[in-house]
Amino acid sequence: NIHLTIDNKKVSVPKGTTILEAAKQVGVHIPALCHMKMDDIHIENRPGGCRICSVEVKGKRNLAPACATNCTEGMEIKTNTIRVIHARRNILELIISDHPYECLTCAKSGQCELQTMAQDLGIREIHFEGEKSMYREDFSKAIIRDMDKCILCRRCITMCSDFQTVHALSAVERGFEAVVSPAFHMDLNDSTCTFCGQCVAVCPTGALSEMDYSKEVIKALANPEYTVIAQTAPAVRAALGESFGYPVGTSVTGQMVTALKDLGFDYVFDTDFAADMTIMEESAELLERLTRHLEGDKTVKLPILTSCCPAWVRFIEHNFPDMKEIPSTSRSPQQMFGSIAKSYFAEKIGVPREKLIVVSIMPCVAKKFECERDEFKVNGDPDVNFSITTRELARLIKISNIDFKELASSEFDQPLGESTGAGLIFGTTGGVIEAATRTAYEHHTGKKLDQIDFHALRGMEAIRSATVDFDGLPVKIGIAHGLGHARKLLEEIRAGKSEYHAIEIMSCPGGCIGGGGQPFHHNKTSILLERQKAIYSEDQRMKIRKSHENPSVIKVYEEYLGHPLSEKAEKLLHTLYFD
Ligand code: HC1
Ligand code: SF4
Numbered sequence: 001n002i003h004l005t006i007d008n009k010k011v012s013v014p015k016g017t018t019i020l021e022a023a024k025q026v027g028v029h030i031p032a033l034c035h036m037k038m039d040d041i042h043i044e045n046r047p048g049g050c051r052i053c054s055v056e057v058k059g060k061r062n063l064a065p066a067c068a069t070n071c072t073e074g075m076e077i078k079t080n081t082i083r084v085i086h087a088r089r090n091i092l093e094l095i096i097s098d099h100p101y102e103c104l105t106c107a108k109s110g111q112c113e114l115q116t117m118a119q120d121l122g123i124r125e126i127h128f129e130g131e132k133s134m135y136r137e138d139f140s141k142a143i144i145r146d147m148d149k150c151i152l153c154r155r156c157i158t159m160c161s162d163f164q165t166v167h168a169l170s171a172v173e174r175g176f177e178a179v180v181s182p183a184f185h186m187d188l189n190d191s192t193c194t195f196c197g198q199c200v201a202v203c204p205t206g207a208l209s210e211m212d213y214s215k216e217v218i219k220a221l222a223n224p225e226y227t228v229i230a231q232t233a234p235a236v237r238a239a240l241g242e243s244f245g246y247p248v249g250t251s252v253t254g255q256m257v258t259a260l261k262d263l264g265f266d267y268v269f270d271t272d273f274a275a276d277m278t279i280m281e282e283s284a285e286l287l288e289r290l291t292r293h294l295e296g297d298k299t300v301k302l303p304i305l306t307s308c309c310p311a312w313v314r315f316i317e318h319n320f321p322d323m324k325e326i327p328s329t330s331r332s333p334q335q336m337f338g339s340i341a342k343s344y345f346a347e348k349i350g351v352p353r354e355k356l357i358v359v360s361i362m363p364c365v366a367k368k369f370e371c372e373r374d375e376f377k378v379n380g381d382p383d384v385n386f387s388i389t390t391r392e393l394a395r396l397i398k399i400s401n402i403d404f405k406e407l408a409s410s411e412f413d414q415p416l417g418e419s420t421g422a423g424l425i426f427g428t429t430g431g432v433i434e435a436a437t438r439t440a441y442e443h444h445t446g447k448k449l450d451q452i453d454f455h456a457l458r459g460m461e462a463i464r465s466a467t468v469d470f471d472g473l474p475v476k477i478g479i480a481h482g483l484g485h486a487r488k489l490l491e492e493i494r495a496g497k498s499e500y501h502a503i504e505i506m507s508c509p510g511g512c513i514g515g516g517g518q519p520f521h522h523n524k525t526s527i528l529l530e531r532q533k534a535i536y537s538e539d540q541r542m543k544i545r546k547s548h549e550n551p552s553v554i555k556v557y558e559e560y561l562g563h564p565l566s567e568k569a570e571k572l573l574h575t576l577y578f579d
Helices: 019-025 082-097 113-120 155-163 198-202 214-222 240-244 253-263 271-294 310-319 333-349 366-370 390-399 421-427 431-445 483-494 525-541 551-561 567-573
Strands: 002-006 009-013 036-038 043-045 054-057 076-078 143-145 170-172 179-181 208-210 227-232 267-270 356-362 386-389 463-470 473-481 502-506
Touching: 002 019, 009 019, 043 155, 054 082, 082 113, 155 170, 155 198, 155 483, 198 208, 214 356, 214 386, 214 390, 227 253, 227 271, 227 333, 240 390, 253 267, 253 390, 267 271, 271 333, 271 421, 271 431, 271 473, 271 551, 271 567, 310 366, 310 483, 333 356, 333 366, 333 551, 333 567, 356 390, 366 386, 386 390, 421 431, 421 525, 431 463, 431 473, 431 502, 463 483, 473 483, 483 502, 551 567
Parallel strands: 002 076, 227 267, 227 356, 356 386, 473 502
Antiparallel strands: 002 009, 036 043, 054 076, 143 208, 170 179, 463 473
16 A cells, blocks of 8 residues: 555555545545546546646645546645645636636536536636637537537546447547537537437536427427426436435425426326336337247347337447347337327327327436437327426426425326336336336246346446346346447347347436436436435335236227237337338
8 A cells, every 4th residue: 555645634545546536535625627437337537637636746846636646655745735726726717718608598507517616716807818719509409519618628528438439529629729529520410429418417517418498398388279298207206306405316206296287287197107018018029039039930139129218229220230120129118108198198188199299308318319200200290299308397397486395296197197116117227127027027927926126137237137037938138338338238249149138228327317317416426326226215115016017008008009019009119210
């Protein structure tokens, strides 16, 4: 171990520890802007670029960046001398001099790390003059890039390249013209971006934000010609409370439903209902492929891959176009919901589909892109009209002057609001495949599961695997969250080395609970773990915990679809990607 002092506090750390990490161990806070580290998902961004974390090292002429300087024996470090504070303030002023003063209207206001730091360091005037705006804004279907607000911290590049292996973003040009951008200054829409939103989730400023559809939703709600329906994704309820001061990991399902009713939605339904339908279809597909495989059919492709994550779908389309037959053809719950709402439910209440507006509340920004895909439109009318994020919903609630903390809880409307614990656990990594296992096991074996919780499928490890015994048939299951980890599993399949029968893939760290549209986690993976706990404990409390036991789902099959994989189900609930 190496021994040193930080602000006169003795500390002993292993070789290779940075000053920033060592300082944390003795409770010394060193401010940092570009640095980001998320241990549980093995992500680190330390370009040593912003220099805000500069500290004084005895005997050295220059200040040292704490995030990029390793501790050495006998070091004496001071983190808050006049010289350090002066340097930090100067650096921050220089950064701000090249940043627009739009705090009052910026989407990130109140959550912006640059704004917070300017307050913390007491910046009251800027002594430097920066360049005029030189970048155009880039509006994709899901994400807005406003590069005037970029501080070149490169956290987005780390997420996009290291974690997702998408490499849609990199730093181009030099000096004042330097900008983070897709190659050749392309728009995100034309790039290989998957719209996973992980760059948005870690951006310290308002340079990257979600495309905001709140105004469109407000207009629809105010128009008496429309019947407006909300569907809420599983992961939203586990994080929405954070925007209203609830402790992390508080499920606010009932209050969320009340808030949506107060906002004026005619029906408040649950995406979890459609997640149960997804399980009906996807588990039927899995069993069909497995049976044919066991019968020696060489044309059948295994493993089957879940396909409810739209960023993941876009990733496989771009990177593995030779593997078309592998993903499940089942649409995502968001899209199954839209399709059933605008057919079965529209017929039930006698409203023509053009007069029905479906709004989804999602933890995700890629869902905005998904509902605009041509596969999910009927004569140009999208099955889901608008998808808004958890953050946009929180803003809508605040705009409407609803006091969220004072709301009583209420129940989802019926029939598309009935759901099970299986639909709910979709919100966390491992949940989709656990839900599918609960149903596929019972359908395959004809036996009741004694133990519904498949602990072997849970956790936060990047790639996990387990073998589930289907009454003598060992079913091998793989799970990956993060597209870089998914890539590894796909390369195994391509090389003919995969032993899995079924694989769940989600793009975001932790699955949807870590989606790019959730309240900002400020790079704390502990927040994702708390949200995950909230999801599993709500599942425990649910009366029904298996998708095939959802009475409203059973009814839709009886009244409308027939059975999973029927002709009508194929038409309304399945799709083919890769077009
Ligand atoms: Fe998800 Fe899904 S779980 S993709 O993570 O399959 O967004 O929450 O709604 O569609 O149900 C997201 C969450 C969500 C879909 C479901
Ligand atoms: Fe990369 Fe995802 Fe951001 Fe697209 S949305 S640029 S894929 S991190």
